[in-house]
Amino acid sequence: MTLLRISDLKTQFPTPDGIVRAVDTIDLSIGERETLGLIGETGCGKTVLGLTLMRLLQSSTKTEGTIIYKGTNLLKISEAEMRRIRGEEIAMILQNPTTSLNPVMRVGGQIAEAIRLHQGLSKRDAKEKAIEMLDAVRIPSPSIRVNEYPHEFSGGMKQRVMIAMGLACNPSLIIADEPTKGLDVTIKSQIMKLLKEVTEERAMLIITHDLGVARELCDRIALMYAGELVEYATTGEIFEDPLHPYTRGFLGSLPSNGLVPIPGMSPSLINLPDGCRFHPRCGHATELCRRKHPDMIEIEDGHFVRCFHA
Amino acid sequence: MLEVLGLTKYFSSGLIRKRYLRAVDDVSFKIEKGKTLGLVGESGCGKTTIGRLILRLTKPTGGKVLFDGIDLFALNRRELLAIRPRIQMIFQDPDSSLNPRMKIGTSIAEPLKLHGTIPKAKRGQRIRELIETVGLNPEHVNRYPYQLSGGQNQRVVLARILAMNPDLIIADEPTSSLDVSVQAQILNLMKDLQKKFDHTYLFVSHDLDVVRIMADRIAVMYLGRLVEIGETGDIYDCAKHPYTQALLSAATVDGGKERIVLKGETSSPIDMPAGCRFHTRCPRKRERCTIEEPELVEVGRDHYVACHLV
Numbered sequence: 073m074t075l076l077r078i079s080d081l082k083t084q085f086p087t088p089d090g091i092v093r094a095v096d097t098i099d100l101s102i103g104e105r106e107t108l109g110l111i112g113e114t115g116c117g118k119t120v121l122g123l124t125l126m127r128l129l130q131s132s133t134k135t136e137g138t139i140i141y142k143g144t145n146l147l148k149i150s151e152a153e154m155r156r157i158r159g160e161e162i163a164m165i166l167q168n169p170t171t172s173l174n175p176v177m178r179v180g181g182q183i184a185e186a187i188r189l190h191q192g193l194s195k196r197d198a199k200e201k202a203i204e205m206l207d208a209v210r211i212p213s214p215s216i217r218v219n220e221y222p223h224e225f226s227g228g229m230k231q232r233v234m235i236a237m238g239l240a241c242n243p244s245l246i247i248a249d250e251p252t253k254g255l256d257v258t259i260k261s262q263i264m265k266l267l268k269e270v271t272e273e274r275a276m277l278i279i280t281h282d283l284g285v286a287r288e289l290c291d292r293i294a295l296m297y298a299g300e301l302v303e304y305a306t307t308g309e310i311f312e313d314p315l316h317p318y319t320r321g322f323l324g325s326l327p328s329n330g331l332v333p334i335p336g337m338s339p340s341l342i343n344l345p346d347g348c349r350f351h352p353r354c355g356h357a358t359e360l361c362r363r364k365h366p367d368m369i370e371i372e373d374g375h376f377v378r379c380f381h382a
Numbered sequence: 383m384l385e386v387l388g389l390t391k392y393f394s395s396g397l398i399r400k401r402y403l404r405a406v407d408d409v410s411f412k413i414e415k416g417k418t419l420g421l422v423g424e425s426g427c428g429k430t431t432i433g434r435l436i437l438r439l440t441k442p443t444g445g446k447v448l449f450d451g452i453d454l455f456a457l458n459r460r461e462l463l464a465i466r467p468r469i470q471m472i473f474q475d476p477d478s479s480l481n482p483r484m485k486i487g488t489s490i491a492e493p494l495k496l497h498g499t500i501p502k503a504k505r506g507q508r509i510r511e512l513i514e515t516v517g518l519n520p521e522h523v524n525r526y527p528y529q530l531s532g533g534q535n536q537r538v539v540l541a542r543i544l545a546m547n548p549d550l551i552i553a554d555e556p557t558s559s560l561d562v563s564v565q566a567q568i569l570n571l572m573k574d575l576q577k578k579f580d581h582t583y584l585f586v587s588h589d590l591d592v593v594r595i596m597a598d599r600i601a602v603m604y605l606g607r608l609v610e611i612g613e614t615g616d617i618y619d620c621a622k623h624p625y626t627q628a629l630l631s632a633a634t635v636d637g638g639k640e641r642i643v644l645k646g647e648t649s650s651p652i653d654m655p656a657g658c659r660f661h662t663r664c665p666r667k668r669e670r671c672t673i674e675e676p677e678l679v680e681v682g683r684d685h686y687v688a689c690h691l692v
Binding site: 228332 | 594
C-alpha cells in the first residue's frame with residue numbers, strides 16, 4: 073500500500089539573482105515498509121526535497137503540488153497538525169549529527185523531548201524511554217550515557233543518537249539525509265547494519281550520494297539531477313540495466329567501475345539549460361535533446377526514465 | 383625517492399602529569415620514483431600527521447626521512463627552503479587551500495614569484511601553460527575561487543603545485559570533498575600528470591576504492607602503526623591483517639558479499655591498549671594479542687603484516 077505519494081511537487085526559492093528551482097515537478101511514491109533511495113550529487117535538490125516533505129523550509133519558499141500522506145495533503149494542513157505529524161508519523165534524521173544535536177543539552181533530554189511532546193509521558197518515564205531507545209541503537213551502558221552531552225560521544229555514536237531520536241515515537245516513515253556521511257568505513261558498516269534493522273519495520277526515504285549505501289539498503293532508487301528525477305526503478309534494475317546516460321555516467325565514474333568521469337559539471341538551478349537538463353554533459357545528445365525537454369516515461373513496468381534515447 | 387625510517391610523533395599534553403598521544407609510532411616505508419604509495423586508515427590513525435612530518439610542518443619525535451638520499455630532518459632553514467619546492471602537498475579542501483581574495487592567476491603566480499624560478503616577463507606565459515595542463519580555460523585566470531566549483535579549484539591547486547616542478551607530491555584526501563563524477567575527473571588528471579612528469583605520490587585516503595586505482599603499493603595504518611603494507615594487488619586479493627580485511631569488506635560496492643562488521647570504535651591514542659592495538663576490535667584475537675605487540679613480518683614478496691595470527 074502506498075504510504076506517501078508526491079505529485080507535481082515544486083519547491084522554489086526567490087533570490088535576488090533569480091528563482092532557484094531546487095525541486096522541479098517531482099512525482100514519487102513510497103509504500104509501507106518500503107525503502108526508497110534518493111540519489112544525486114551536491115546541489116541537485118535532494119535535501120530540499122526532504123525538507124519540503126517535513127515542511128521545514130522558511131516561509132519565503134514557494135511550494136506547489138501535493139504530498140499525500142495516509143490520505144492527507146501535508147501542504148494543506150495547519151502548522152499545529154503538521155507538528156503532530158513531525159516526529160510521530162514522519163521523522164527526519166538530519167545530516168551531520170555534530171551540528172544537528174544541541175551541544176548544551178544532555179543527550180537523553182534531546183531524545184525525551186519528542187517523547188514527552190507526542191506521547192505525554194512524565195519526565196521520568198520519558199527518560200526511561202530514552203534509555204530504552206539508546207539501548208535499541210546499541211549504545212553501551214545507556215543508563216550512564218543518557219546523562220552525557222553530545223561532545224562526549226564519537227561521530228558514530230552521535231549518528232546512533234540521531235537514529236534513536238528519529239525512532240523515539242515509532243514513526244511510519246523516516247527520512248534519513250546522508251546518514252553515513254563523514255563516518256569512517258568500519259563505523260559506516262555498523263550504522264548500515266543498524267539502518268537495515270530499522271527499515272524492516274517501517275518505510276524509509278534515504279537521501280544520499282553514496283551508491284553503495286543505496287544498493288545495500290533500498291528497494292527502489294530514484295536518481296535526481298538538476299532538480300528533477302531522471303530515472304526511477306528497482307535497485308536491481310538501476311545497477312544491472314541503467315537506462316539514463318546520467319545514471320550510467322554516475323555508475324561509471326565510481327572508482328570500482330573504472331573511474332570514467334562525466335565531463336563538465338551540474339548546472340546552476342537558477343540558470344537551467346534548455347531542452348534536456350543533462351544534454352550539455354551527455355555524449356548521446358542530439359538536436360532534439362537541445363530543443364525539447366523530455367518527459368518521464370515508463371519504459372518497462374515500474375522503470376521510469378527521462379530520456380529521448382532510452 | 384622517499385624513505386621513511388622509524389618515524390615517530392608523540393603529542394604531549396598536561397604540565398605535571400604529562401600524557402602522550404602517540405600519533406605516529408615507528409612507521410617505516412619506501413616509495414620508488416614515479417610510483418604511488420596509498421596510505422590508508424580511519425580518522426585519527428595518524429596518516430595526515432605522516433604527510434605533515436615529511437614536509438616538516440610538524441616536528442618529529444624520532445625517526446628519519448630520506449628524500450632522494452637527503453636527510454630532511456637534518457636540514458637547516460635555508461637548505462629546507464631550497465628543497466621545499468620539490469615536495470608539494472595537496473590538501474583535502476580545495477576551497478580553503480586558496481586565498482579567497484586572490485585571483486586564480488595570482489594564486490598560481492605566487493610560488494613562481496616566491497621562489498623566483500622564472501623571470502617576471504615569462505610568468506604570464508607559464509601560468510597559461512599550467513592552466514591548460516590541468517584542463518582549465520585561460521579565462522579562469524581572472525576569476526576568484528568562489529566563482530569556480532570544488533573540482534575546478536582542485537585543478538587550480540594542482541596547477542600551483544606543478545608550477546614548482548615537484549618530484550614528490552603528498553596528496554591528503556584530495557577528492558574527499560568532491561562528487562563522484564568530479565572525483566573521477568581529478569583522479570584521472572592526477573594519473574595523467576604523474577605519467578607526464580614522473581611524479582612520486584604519497585596518496586593519503588580513507589577510501590579503499592580510490593586507493594586501489596591510484597596506488598602501486600598500499601600501507602594500512604591503525605592507531606599510529608602500520609599493520610600491513612604490500613603491492614596493491616596483493617592487498618586486495620590476499621589481505622592478511624583482520625583490520626585490512628574488514629576495511630576491504632566495508633568498501634566494496636558489490637552487494638551480496640557478507641560484510642565484516644567490526645565491534646566498537648578505535649581506541650583512544652592516549653590510552654593505547656596493551657599488546658596489539660587492534661585486539662579490542664579484532665574478531666580473531668587470542669590471548670597473546672593482548673600481551674605482546676606484533677612486529678611487521680614478511681608474508682609474501684614485499685608484503686608485510688603485523689599480526690600474530692599470520
